[in-house]
Amino acid sequence: MATYVLIPGADGRAWYWHRVVPMLRERGHAVIAVDLPSDNTAGLAEHVDAVIGAIGDKASAPGLVLVAQSLAGFIAPLVCERTPVEQLILVNPMIPAPGETAGEWWDNTGRAEAARAFAAEEGRDPNAGFDLVVDFFHDVPQDVTDEAMSAEASGPAEALFTEPWPLQTWPDVPTRLLQARDDRFFPLSFQRRVAAERLDGVPVEDLPGGHLVALSHPVELADLICRTEASP
Structure with a gap:
């Protein structure tokens, strides 16, 4: 049994994971969905503190796995x-470089x-502005x-965007990268390139869905999270 710590992206709410949480628990795993700070001045340290605080006494439990969406x-x-972590799973992630904000x-x-x-590939207007x-x-x-x-x-928080990483x-922790094939914000080909540049040797495991894959395809995401090894 694993303990999955689910960290949301820019929205910061544990709610993002609400469709995935029961599916992981049905498989016998413990799950902690994290709410991140809403304070606009909270930087990286405060966000890390929030995750550590949410983990609490589970920090010493075997099988601690972090699952991080996008900005996380x-x-x-x-x-x-x-804290000791058995595995780090990135979902549609921003992958930082040393010193980069x-x-x-x-x-x-x-x-x-x-x-x-x-x-353009999908036949949408490539010059259209961002639409939620x-x-x-x-x-x-x-x-x-x-x-x-x-x-x-x-x-x-604005502070997150100004602090150098x-x-x-990269931490010496087994890392997986899960990327949704229909992500319009971080396209699959883009993520494969960035992963090759910044996470040498970590394959990109793709699944159906867009950027908010935990909301659109929770079954497929939960299945992939629970795989013990990366797909070939």
């Missing part, structure tokens, strides 16, 4: 420096160009979308 790719590796990551990786190219529904919720069930939209507005190397 900047946070989860720092948690690995604070989350604000710099976008231009450094060429994400915008990749997203425009993917839009089109880019994030395009494959999320309507009732789940409605619930998300009715919640109080939340978002990442402090690690010089």
